[in-house]
Amino acid sequence: MKAVFFDVDGTLITLKKNLPASVPQAIAKLRANGHLAFINSGRTKLHVMDPLLADMEFDGIISGCGTLIEYRGEVLFYRTLSTELIARAVETFKRHTIIPILEGRDFIYFDKEYQPFETYDGGLKKQLAEKIRPFSGNFGRWEASKFLCATNPNFSDVTNCLAALEKDLDFKIHNDHVFEAIPKDVNKGTAIAAVCERLKLDAADTFAVGDSVNDLDMFKVAGTAIAMGNAEPDAKAVADFVTTPAEDDGIYHALKHFNLIDG
Secondary structure: OOEEEEOOEOOOEOOOOOOOOHHHHHHHHHHHOOOEEEEEOOOOOOOOOOHHHOOOOOOEEEEOOOOEEEEOOEEEEEOOOOHHHHHHHHHHHHHOOOEEEEEEOOOEEOOHHHOOOHHHHOHHHHHHHHHEEOOOOOOOOOOEEEEEEEOOOOOOOHHHHHHHHOOOEEEEEOOOOEEEEEEOOOOHHHHHHHHHHHHOOOHHHEEEEEOOHHHHHHHHHOOEEEEOOOOOHHHHHHOOEEOOOHHHOHHHHHHHHOOOOOO
16 A cells, blocks of 8 residues: 655646646546545645545645644644744744735634735635634634745845744745745654554655645655656656646656556
């Protein structure tokens, strides 16, 4: 039995927010062959199960960059940020002209006047509706595990901001406009290790499939690292195999390449 851990955005779902027809077919075949299929996403529990994935079955879901691990409905691990750390981090982000979005299991928090991301202010806002709350008026009532932050290279002071918080948070820098802040010593890779320990799996029998910098941690732990054809250069550089892009049936081709599915 093998276990395969899939990122969501840019991996299961294309960057244009489409689900290739071959993906549910591939996951169904994978599980029918006796292997385990896990989601392993930076998205938090609140929206990790994208509507596009609603009709698919997975053995487990890892969300929030490893901060929440679920296996067949059982919570194996959950790490949250303390109220004190959240308050200090929000103040630090804003002082350095960085827009913070606090992501939790049940709610997402941001001050809407900042209009941080089109994703949040547009499509996701419609999808989550009442689940988006402002920071103001909710102090101390947060239950959250990570931040997603918007920056502008022209005026955001990212270097000094990260230096001020590096003792408490780890950072995944995607580009000049986006980074994630997560609890220390928790990531997609530690989540794979925790699943292996709980299920008595050898890490050599695991596969990680992703496209982004926050997938590098699971690439380090998994026995085999698979980068999508649309992956960022850093992900491709350390992958054991680069499949076709998500929109070109990358998942199906990768699982077939490693004989995890037939046909």
